[in-house]
Each structure stands twice: as structure tokens, then as C-alpha cells.
Amino acid sequence: MSPLHATRAAVGGGWCLALAAVPLCSQHPAVLIAVLAIEAIAALAAGLGRELRRTAAWGVPFAVVVVVINALVTRDGATVVLRGPSLPWPGQIDITLEGIAYGGVLGLRILAIFGTAVFLTAAVDPDELLRSLRRVSLRSGVTAALAMRLFGVLRRDAHRLADAQRCLPGGRASRLAIMRAVTAGALDRATDIAATLEVRGFGSGVRPPRMHRPWSRHDYAFAASALALLAIAIGVLAGAWGQFDAYPRLSAPITPATVIAIAALFVCALLPFADRRGIVR
Amino acid sequence: MTAVDVRVAALAFDGVSYRYPGAGLSLEDVSFAVEPGELVLLAGASGSGKSTLLRAACGLVPHFHGGTFAGRVQCGGLDTREHGPAKLAAVVGTLFQDPETQVIMGTVRAELAFPLENLGWSAPAVARGVEEAALALGLGGLLDRPTHELSGGELQRVALAAALAGRPRLLLLDEPTSQLDPVAGDELLGVLRRLNEEWGTAIVLAEHRLERCLPAADRVIELRAGRVVADEDPRTWLARTRATPVAKLFALAGLPGAPVTVKEARRELPQLPAAPAPHEPRRLSRRERRDAPLAVEDVWVELRDGPAVLRGATLHAFAGERIALMGRNGAGKSTLLKAIAGLIAPTRGKIRAGSVALLTQHPGDHLMHETIGADLPDSEFAERHPRDVSGGERQRSALQLVLDARADTLLLDEPTRGMDPARRDALAARLCERAGVVVVATHDAEFAAAFATRVVLLGDGRPVADATPAEVLAGGWYFATQVARVLGGAGGALTPEQGAEVLK
Numbered sequence: 048m049s050p051l052h053a054t055r056a057a058v059g060g061g062w063c064l065a066l067a068a069v070p071l072c073s074q075h076p077a078v079l080i081a082v083l084a085i086e087a088i089a090a091l092a093a094g095l096g097r098e099l100r101r102t103a104a105w106g107v108p109f110a111v112v113v114v115v116i117n118a119l120v121t122r123d124g125a126t127v128v129l130r131g132p133s134l135p136w137p138g139q140i141d142i143t144l145e146g147i148a149y150g151g152v153l154g155l156r157i158l159a160i161f162g163t164a165v166f167l168t169a170a171v172d173p174d175e176l177l178r179s180l181r182r183v184s185l186r187s188g189v190t191a192a193l194a195m196r197l198f199g200v201l202r203r204d205a206h207r208l209a210d211a212q213r214c215l216p217g218g219r220a221s222r223l224a225i226m227r228a229v230t231a232g233a234l235d236r237a238t239d240i241a242a243t244l245e246v247r248g249f250g251s252g253v254r255p256p257r258m259h260r261p262w263s264r265h266d267y268a269f270a271a272s273a274l275a276l277l278a279i280a281i282g283v284l285a286g287a288w289g290q291f292d293a294y295p296r297l298s299a300p301i302t303p304a305t306v307i308a309i310a311a312l313f314v315c316a317l318l319p320f321a322d323r324r325g326i327v328r
Numbered sequence: 329m330t331a332v333d334v335r336v337a338a339l340a341f342d343g344v345s346y347r348y349p350g351a352g353l354s355l356e357d358v359s360f361a362v363e364p365g366e367l368v369l370l371a372g373a374s375g376s377g378k379s380t381l382l383r384a385a386c387g388l389v390p391h392f393h394g395g396t397f398a399g400r401v402q403c404g405g406l407d408t409r410e411h412g413p414a415k416l417a418a419v420v421g422t423l424f425q426d427p428e429t430q431v432i433m434g435t436v437r438a439e440l441a442f443p444l445e446n447l448g449w450s451a452p453a454v455a456r457g458v459e460e461a462a463l464a465l466g467l468g469g470l471l472d473r474p475t476h477e478l479s480g481g482e483l484q485r486v487a488l489a490a491a492l493a494g495r496p497r498l499l500l501l502d503e504p505t506s507q508l509d510p511v512a513g514d515e516l517l518g519v520l521r522r523l524n525e526e527w528g529t530a531i532v533l534a535e536h537r538l539e540r541c542l543p544a545a546d547r548v549i550e551l552r553a554g555r556v557v558a559d560e561d562p563r564t565w566l567a568r569t570r571a572t573p574v575a576k577l578f579a580l581a582g583l584p585g586a587p588v589t590v591k592e593a594r595r596e597l598p599q600l601p602a603a604p605a606p607h608e609p610r611r612l613s614r615r616e617r618r619d620a621p622l623a624v625e626d627v628w629v630e631l632r633d634g635p636a637v638l639r640g641a642t643l644h645a646f647a648g649e650r651i652a653l654m655g656r657n658g659a660g661k662s663t664l665l666k667a668i669a670g671l672i673a674p675t676r677g678k679i680r681a682g683s684v685a686l687l688t689q690h691p692g693d694h695l696m697h698e699t700i701g702a703d704l705p706d707s708e709f710a711e712r713h714p715r716d717v718s719g720g721e722r723q724r725s726a727l728q729l730v731l732d733a734r735a736d737t738l739l740l741d742e743p744t745r746g747m748d749p750a751r752r753d754a755l756a757a758r759l760c761e762r763a764g765v766v767v768v769a770t771h772d773a774e775f776a777a778a779f780a781t782r783v784v785l786l787g788d789g790r791p792v793a794d795a796t797p798a799e800v801l802a803g804g805w806y807f808a809t810q811v812a813r814v815l816g817g818a819g820g821a822l823t824p825e826q827g828a829e830v831l832k
Contacts (some may be wrong), residue, residue, distance in 0.1 A: 174438035178445075199476055200429065204693075210671050211693035214686040215733045220696060228696045235715055239429035242413075246386050246422040247490065248446035249433070250414030255445035308541065 049093035050265045050319055051166065053326040056175030062269045063167040065276035066316060070159035073283040076148075077290040077301055079155040081309040083315045086162035092320040098169045099162065106161040110154030117150030118142050123294035124149075143205050149293035178255050205229045265326070268319035275315035279308055337361040337402065337528035338498040339385055339420075344399035346380060346389055354380040358399070362532060364497065368525045369541050369562070370534040371571070372551035373748040374720035379425070381551065382500045385532065386422040387413035404497045415643040418447055420498045421491035425719070425746060427483035427507060436462070436478075436486050437471045440493050446803075447494050450828075461493035464519060480507040480689070481657035488516070492523065498659045499531045500521070505540065506745045509656040509771045512804040513537070517544060520743045537772075539572040539810045564589050569747070573774060573810040573824050578829035593814040600818035600830070602803075609794045610653075612644055620644035622668065622737050622765045628678035628789075629663050637663045639789035640677070645737075645782075650759055650766040652776035652797065654807050655786035661769035662689060664786070665739045668767070682736030684755050691726030703729050720746065731758065737765040744775050753778060773801055773809045777822035797822055805814040 051059055070082050124143025131140030145291040178193055205225055212220035220228075244250070282288050288308035292298040337472030339362040346355040355377050362368050370378045383389040387408045390397040401408040404419030410733050421443075424430055433439040440458040449457065462468050465485045470478070478486065484507045491499065506511035515551070521544045523529045535541045548565040550558035558565055567586040568574050574593045575586040587593035613681040617623060622645040630649070637660045645651055653661050666672040668679055669686040687694070692714060695703055700717070707725055709717050717725070727743060736761075744752045754779035759766050770776055776783055776797060783800040785793035785807060798820030802812045811827040819830035 127473060172434065172438075174434045177433075178438070203428075203476075207688070207690055208693050208696060210666075211688050211690070212696060213671060214669055214684075214688060214694065215730065216683040216735050224696065232715070236429060239426065240432060242388055242392055243424075243430045244431060245388065245392055245413040246417055246420075247443040248414050248417030248494075249442075250412060251417070251448075252333055252414075253446055253448040256449070256451040258451050258454075 048326045049095075049170065050322055050326055051089075051170040051269065053263065054171075054265045054269045055262075056172045057179060058266050058270050058273070059171040060167060060176055061271040062276070062319075063163045063171060065273035066166070066245060067160050067163040067281065068277060068280040069312065070156045072280040073117050073288075073291075074142050074156070074293075074303065075283070075289055076152055076155065076299055077305060077309060078283065078312070079152065079159055081157040081312050083155065083162065085313060086159065086165075088317060089320055090162075090165065090170065092317070093166070093170055095165060095169050098165050102161050102165050103158070106158050110157050113154045114147065114150035115156060118146045121146035121149065125295040126297075145293050145295065145297055148297050150162065152291070152293065178258075178271070181255055182257070197233070197237055197240060200240070201229050201233055204232060204236065263325065264322060265319065268322060272315050272319045275311070279312055279315065282308065336364065336405075338364045338366070339532065340400075340402040341381075341384070341401045342402075344384060344397075344401055346384060346395060346397050348393060348395045351395075355384065357558055358551075358554070360549055360556060360559055362498070362530050362561065364530050365524065365528040366546045367531045367533065367544055367550055369538070370532060370549050370551065371538060371558075371565075372534075373750065374746065375718055376551040377554040378551055379502050379640050380554070382422070382502050382532065382534060384408070384425075385498075385500050385811075386420050387411065387416040396823065409580035414446070415517040417443065417496075418494070418697060419496055420500060421494065421496035422500045423484075423488050423491045423504055424502050425506060427480060427487045428592040430487040431475045431478075431483055431490075434465060434474055434476075435471070436473055436475060439475060439486055439490050440467075440471075443490055443494050457493050457495075461489040464492065465489040466515070466524075470472075477660055481512050484508060485512075485516070488519075492529075495527065495529075497530060499529050501531065501533045503535055503746055504533070505535065507657075509659075510654070510773070513540060513771070514806070520544065531600045536746065539574065539774075542566065542572060555583075573827075574814050576824035577811050577814065577827040577831075580824050580832040583831070587814075590810065590813045594816075596815065597831070600815055602816055602818070611707055617644055620646055621682055622767070623678075623680040624664070624668065625678050625680075627664075627667060627674045627679060629660070629667060629672055630675045637789055638667065638674070640787075641790045643784060643791060643794075645765045645767065647736075647764055648781075649769070650762075650781045651700060652769065652780035652783045653767055653769040653786060654773070654776060654783060654800075659786040660789045661778055661786055662741050665741050665767065665769055668737065669739055683734065684737045684739060685730050685733035685735035687727060687741060687743055689745070691723040691743075693728040694729055695722065700725050704732075723747070724751070727755070731762075735764070737767065738762065740766075740770075741770040742770060743768060744770060744772050755779075773804075773807055773812075774823075777801055777809045777812075796820075 070079055090096050126144035127141045128144050129142035133139045180187060180191055206223050208228055212218050217273030288302060289300055289302045289305035341358045341360050344355055345353060347353050372378050380389060384401055384719045385403055391412045403416050406416055416633050431439055433442055437458055440461050441454050444454040444457045462471055465488060467485060467489055488504060505516055508516060520531055533541060544563045545562045548560060548562050549556055566588060570576050570579050578586055624641055624643040627638050627641045628636060630636040642663055655661055663672060665686055667674050668681050669684045695714035696711060697703055700707050700712055700714055704725060707722060709725060714722055752775055756775060759779040780797050783797045784791045785800055801808050801822050802817035802820045809822045811824055812822050815821050815827055815830060819829040821830045
């Protein structure tokens with residue numbers, strides 16, 4: 048449990064989106080690295096280190112692929128670090144420092160956004176979010192409910208299937224075989240869950256009532272933090288905290304404004320995690 | 329059929345026949361009615377149509393499953409041909425066999441609130457309904473727990489609470505105790521009885537463990553191949569079928585009547601000497617421990633950020649031994665089997681086992697190929713996909729696969745769940761013929777008595793009793809067969825045959 052877990056879903060979700068807005072708006076490597084550092088610290092504070100590591104295990108290779116692809120396909124950049132062959136369709140392949148750097152920035156942005164998704168999925172109550180969604184759009188709500196529930200069910204199915212295949216002497220199945228079996232079973236699982244939704248009365252089309260819940264200290268803290276993060280993101284868009292240009296030559300100056308923005312990011316994003324009163328329900 | 333006015337009946341079937349798409353008749357000309365406040369036990373072998381009947385009662389048949397439907401079902405006065413399951417949910421609560429797919433939301437609180445919100449209740453009424461359903465099922469401490477962290481038994485209670493939360497007039501339950509240990513199963517039946525007696529909720533309950541449910545039932549409806557073959561009061565039905573161990577005991581001992589409850593049976597019998605206290609297990613020599621084909625020595629399984637499920641568990645087993653591993657939900661039975669099979673690495677201690685075959689709690693997981701024949705070429709279902717056969721047929725196929733495996737140690741985790749007594753007895757007989765070590769985790773004391781040479785009771789993550797079935801199961805309160813409870817453990821009798829010998 049953490050203060051973020053104790054925050055109402057709308058505020059917690061808003062905070063995650065506000066944090067994601069910073070890497071979406073900024074290309075400055077220093078700001079992106081700061082966001083990643085904030086996510087690592089916040090994950091430790093929220094007990095989500097394991098989830099973050101799990102995401103990094105596939106997010107980092109994904110980011111590396113982005114760097115490689117960008118370096119191979121970009122035609123911009125003035126500093127050639129490797130002169131490749133001339134091919135019939137793409138023409139001259141030149142790897143430039145700027146192409147690699149811009150790929151790196153894209154990779155950092157992707158990792159930072161994946162990081163915020165960890166908080167959204169692991170620390171924000173999905174039921175409360177879905178409830179809000181159901182109030183707005185009933186059918187979308189049920190689709191999301193089904194998908195969210197099904198995702199977990201299928202993940203556990205895969206784990207169980209893999210275990211079951213190891214239960215006989217010499218038995219073991221490839222990941223591909225497990226994936227195929229889980230995918231084939233998804234329809235059955237979806238049907239079972241849909242049947243449960245039916246008998247719980249979901250198809251009656253009634254919108255859930257509005258639940259009144261007093262605002263806690265954590266609701267206020269994370270709402271304020273989200274607003275501050277949004278302000279920083281807007282400042283990035285306005286170019287107030289320093290510009291980043293990859294082409295034709297790298298330019299990522301760290302100005303006093305950039306340092307202030309990074310410091311503000313740390314303070315605004317992490318301060319709400321410091322107050323751990325009343326976090327267990 | 330009992331004469332009930334279908335306009336006031338909680339549930340009324342009138343000439344209902346049904347076939348699933350592309351299948352044979354699952355229900356054939358079924359007619360009966362359930363009065364408000366009645367508790368009806370639905371009996372019948374696996375595949376007799378019990379689950380289909382319950383699905384027809386809640387409107388999933390035919391609205392959700394399709395197929396060909398004839399006749400009329402009225403549920404709380406609503407005709408299921410005109411009202412779908414969502415509308416019927418206002419008058420009927422439904423609980424199916426698999427709790428895993430019956431819990432939709434992320435927390436227990438949201439799960440209990442969900443059906444109430446769908447009924448259009450106001451926010452305060454929803455909050456009150458959640459609290460009351462949680463109290464009724466003993467879920468108060470679990471309200472804010474994520475549902476994915478709950479055990480099978482806890483999930484079952486949550487699913488039942490969600491089915492009950494809207495205070496339905498009729499409750500449909502498909503083997504609700506199949507995931508539960510004897511204590512939790514009895515508690516659940518107590519809750520159902522209270523709902524039935526105090527709230528007047530009509531209940532239709534499909535169960536194989538009849539001895540547990542019969543005392544609470546007002547009527548028994550027996551299905552065979554989709555047809556109603558009996559609809560009578562429990563006493564008459566039991567006298568005719570002798571379907572419980574105690575009824576069999578009385579028949580074998582030549583005693584008159586067929587008692588429905590343990591109390592009733594005890595009244596008819598003379599005072600018998602009490603069960604002997606279990607002996608301390610003999611300490612094995614170092615050589616015996618070394619030579620044991622299955623050795624579990626001081627094994628701990630401590631979960632990251634979680635409890636220690638096994639706490640110094642020690643177990644040695646020898647060829648020819650058939651061990652029933654018993655204990656309450658969460659005692660560590662499945663964990664111990666998985667650790668022996670190498671699926672879980674102990675955090676401390678060591679396990680020595682030769683080749684091991686394990687049947688997990690989800691038998692269908694063992695059949696992963698396109699046809700059952702890929703795993704079992706001689707199977708009667710060889711040409712069919714595992715998902716195209718019924719749950720019972722899938723369970724039997726997986727069991728066959730594991731039983732056929734060339735393994736020194738055979739491990740079965742709750743193999744009799746959802747199994748009717750005839751198949752359970754056949755499995756017990758098959759295990760008795762097997763060489764090597766057999767370890768079966770089970771809640772089913774009758775099954776344990778039928779196959780085991782030794783019973784190990786797990787508690788607090790380690791064996792707390794380890795002796796012959798007669799010593800452990802004859803003197804137990806919950807972990808005891810019905811015959812043992814009737815005879816007070818006299819003579820260590822566990823089965824009707826043994827009990828009849830004692831009485832003679």
C-alpha cells in the first residue's frame with residue numbers, strides 16, 4: 048500500500064496521466080531521465096519495484112529496437128559515425144550520431160510512458176475507474192471490464208497451463224504452444240465471464256449510482272501534484288524549460304530553467320508519497 | 329410433481345426440453361415447481377443435466393447458449409422466454425461451479441456492489457447491501473482485498489455473496505461446496521439454511537456430496553439423462569436409493585430405516601466405545617529415511633511479500649503407500665504437491681522424489697493439444713477437441729493421462745471435485761491397484777477412507793497428524809467420514825462395510 052493506492056481512482060488516474068504528459072510533451076533527455084528517476088523512486092515508495100522491473104524487462108529491449116530502427120532509417124543528422132552500404136531502394140545507409148540520439152530520446156519517452164502505465168495498472172483501482180466509465184458509456188464500460196478481467200484470467204491460465212505441462216515425467220511445452228492454447232481458450236473464458244456478467248444483471252442497462260466519498264488528504268495531495276505536473280508539461284510545450292533539437296546537430300542545453308523544471312518535477316511528483324498516514328483501508 | 333401454483337412459485341418448469349447447439353437432448357420434458365422458501369436438492373450423476381437445468385432456470389438457456397428450447401420456465405413469475413438473464417437477475421441469484429470466472433471486479437467490495445448497481449439501487453442501499461452480504465458470508469475482513477489474491481474457497485464465498493447481495497427470491501447453486509474444505513462447506517450450508525429459513529429464499533442446489541446437503545433439503549429432484557426420475561422428500565428418496573454412507577450402513581447392518589442426519593442415526597444405535605486416540609507416528613531410522621522413494625525434509629515455502637505456506641514440512645513415503653493429504657483450505661496441500669513435483673522451489677529444506685506425475689486442480693490444463701487422442705490415443709474421445717467434451721469427460725481424460733504416466737510417485741490434487749460417487753469409487757479402486765507412492769490432496773473423507781493406507785493432516789504448514797485412516801478419520805470432527813461420526817469412531821470404522829461389521 049502507498050498514498051497513491053489510497054487515492055481515489057479519478058485522482059490517481061489523473062496523476063498518472065499528468066506524469067505521462069511530461070515525456071509526451073518533452074524531448075529533452077535530461078527531463079526524460081528525470082521522469083524515469085522519479086518513476087523508479089515512486090515505484091519503490093509505492094511497493095511497485097517488482098512491477099516496474101517486469102515492465103522494464105520487455106520495455107528496454109523495445110526501446111533499443113526503436114533506437115536501432117531510427118538510426119537505420121533516418122536521413123537527417125550531420126555527424127556520420129558509420130558509413131554503410133548503398134542499397135537499391137533505401138539508397139545510402141549512413142548512421143549518424145543525431146539519428147542514434149533521437150532514437151535514444153524516443154526510447155526514453157517510450158520507457159517513461161510505460162512507467163506511468165505501471166502506476167495506472169497497479170496502484171489505481173480499476174473498478175472505480177470502470178465505474179466512472181460505465182456512468183459515461185455503459186457498453187464501453189462492460190467491454191473494458193471484460194477485457195481487464197480477461198487479461199488477468201488469461202495470464203493465470205498461461206501460468207497454469209505451463210505448470211500442468213511440467214507435471215508429467217519429461218513433459219514441457221514451448222511458449223508458443225502455451226500461447227496458442229491460451230488464445231484458443233480465450234473465447235471460452237470470455238464466454239464464461241460474459242455469462243457471469245449476464246446473471247449479475249449487467250445487461251439490464253442500469254447506470255451505476257454516483258457514490259459520494261469524502262476527499263482524503265491523499266486525494267488533495269495527488270490532485271495538486273497532478274496540476275503541478277501538468278503545468279510543467281505545458282511549460283515544456285511553451286519552451287520555457289529549454290529546447291532540444293536533434294537535427295541537423297544535437298542541441299540539448301541544460302539552462303537554469305531546465306534545472307528548476309527538473310527540481311520542480313521531483314518535488315511535485317514525489318512529495319505526495321511522503322505522507323503515509325491513513326493509507327490502509 | 330408437487331402441486332404448486334406456477335404464478336406464485338419461485339421456479340416452475342413446464343415440459344422443458346433443451347438441446348445445446350449441435351448436441352443431443354440435455355433436458356427432456358422436465359416439469360416441476362419450487363415453492364417460495366423451499367430448499368431443493370438436485371441429485372444425479374455427472375452429465376445428467378443438473379447444470380443445464382440451473383442455466384435454464386436463470387435464463388442463460390436459451391438466451392445465452394442458443395440451442396433448441398421447448399416448454400416454459402417461470403422464475404419468480406417471469407417467463408424466461410420473454411425475460412433474459414439480466415432481467416431475471418432481479419429475482420434469481422446464480423452461482424456456478426468455477427469461481428475463477430465468476431468474479432469480475434478487482435476488489436471484493438466492488439464485486440459485491442456490482443449486481444446491486446445493476447439493479448438500480450441507490451448509493452446508500454448499495455453500501456448497505458455490500459456490508460450485509462459481506463457479514464452473511466464472513467467476508468468483512470476481505471472487502472478491500474484484490475480478488476486475484478483470494479484462494480479458491482474465498483473466491484467461492486465472494487461469488488456466493490455477489491449472488492446473494494440483491495436478496496433474490498431464488499438462489500441457484502451449482503456445487504457450491506466443491507472448492508471448500510469440510511469446515512467451510514458446513515459453514516456455507518449453514519448460511520444457506522439461514523437464508524432459506526429466515527429470509528424465505530428458495531434454493532435449488534446441485535451437489536454430489538449428498539450426505540452434507542440432505543439434512544437441509546425439503547425435496548430431492550433426481551435427474552438421469554436429462555429427465556426427472558424422482559421428485560420426493562429426502563427421507564423417501566434416501567430409503568429407496570441408499571445414496572449416503574449412513575443409509576448404506578443401515579442397509580448392510582440390517583437396521584430399519586434410512587436416517588438422513590448423523591443425530592438421527594445415532595439415536596437408533598447402541599452406545600459404542602469411542603475411537604482410540606491416534607498414536608504418535610513411529611520415528612523412522614536414518615536408513616529408512618534415506619531409502620524412502622519420496623522424502624520431504626524440513627521443507628519451507630515462504631512467499632515473497634507473503635506468508636510461509638509450508639513451515640518445516642517433513643514426509644517420507646514408501647512404495648505401496650497411498651497417502652491422503654488433508655487439511656483446511658490454505659493449509660498448504662497444493663503447495664506441498666507442487667513442491668514435490670518441482671513446480672515450486674522450496675525456500676528451505678530438500679525434497680527427493682523419483683519421477684513424479686501430478687494432476688493439478690484444473691485437470692483440463694493437462695490436455696493442451698488439438699485432440700484428446702494426441703495425449704490419449706485409446707480414449708473414446710480421441711477425435712474430439714478437449715473443449716468439445718463436457719467438464720466431467722475432460723476431467724476423466726486428464727486423470728487417465730496422469731494415471732497412465734510412468735512415474736514412481738503419483739500426486740493428485742482434489743481429483744474427485746465434481747465427481748459423482750460411482751466414479752469416485754472407481755477411482756479409489758484404481759488407486760488401490762497402483763504400485764509406487766500415491767499422494768492425494770483431498771477434502772473428501774469418504775474418498776480418503778476408500779483408497780488411503782495413511783492419512784496426513786496438514787495444519788500450520790506442516791503435518792500435524794500422520795497415521796492410518798482409521799486413527800485419523802475415525803476420531804475426527806470435521807475430517808471424518810459420515811459412518812465414523814455416526815459410530816463415534818468405534819472400531820475405527822470408516823466405510824459402511826466396516827461400520828456394518830462393527831454393528832454386527
